[in-house]
Each structure stands twice: as structure tokens, then as C-alpha cells.
Amino acid sequence: MALKRVYFRVHGTVQGVGFRYFTRNRAVEHAITGWVRNTENDKVEGEAQGEEDNVREFLRHVDKGPKHAHVCKLEQEEREVVDGEEGFEIRR
Template structure:
């Protein structure tokens, strides 16, 4: 993987983000940006996202997380940059934790 691809973002999105197709919105955004990783609901009502790819594409995804799909109402997005692991093959919805 080229140096420019070695970026990873982990985010937690809060607000009205469950029951509004938020996870599938994230998958669509991530696939359009050629990102790899996963998204899942959390029992506390949040949505958790881990994505790897080019930094500018991750920043575009982060902006999409802040906006969400039409029925969502995002109140907070916490995120951190991490070291890329290259462990993902595609972008998937994971089980709730």
C-alpha cells in the first residue's frame, strides 16, 4: 500500500442514527470513496465506524458522517486517526455491540 493510503479513522456517531439506514448510508459513502473497513450499531444508540484509505477520502467520509442520511439527526461525531493495518477487504456492516 502506498504511503498516502496508510490512514485509518475510527469514529463514533451519536444522535438519531439508528433506525434511519445510517449504516447502509456509511457503506455506500465508503464504497464510493474506495475505503475499506466496517460500520456497526452500538447498544447505547451510537454508530461506530472504522475506515482505511486515503486521508482526503477519509475526511470526505467524516464530513458525510457529520451530515448523515436524510432521516438522521447527528448531534456528535468523535473520531481519532490511527495507524492503518490493511486488514480489511471491502466495507461491511458488522453485528451490534
């Protein structure tokens, strides 16, 4: 199966609730590489890469978020696959 990469931006109550750590943990569970970070305008954004089914399942989790988050909207855009990427990092 082919690799897929998606940029995502999450709107709602997503900062101060452990969202980035939740996202990294779901990425590890689903063999996703990429990154996640808070934005200056109270959103969370990142890029996720992996097998298409894994990316879809990962984004399903991101659309719900951790227990104390409230996701209002999840934006997604396809991106070019990054060759040789390893791991999933939380960026500052």
C-alpha cells in the same frame, strides 16, 4: 499519498434511519475500507481506512448522515492502518 485509519462514533438520531447502509455506500464511493455497526447505547461506530483526502470526505458525509438522521456529534480517533484490508462491512 499515505493511508489513514480513523475510528469514529456518531451521536444523535442514528439508529433506525439507514445510517449503516448510508455509511457503507459512502465508503464504497470514496474507496474506503473498514466497518460500521450500531452500539448498545444508540450510537453508530466504525473504522474507516483510505487515502487521507478520501477519509476526510467520507467523514464529512458521516457527520451529516442520511436524510432522516440527526447527527449531534462525530467523535474521531486515529488508529493504526490495517494491512491487506478489503471492503467495507456492516457488522451486527
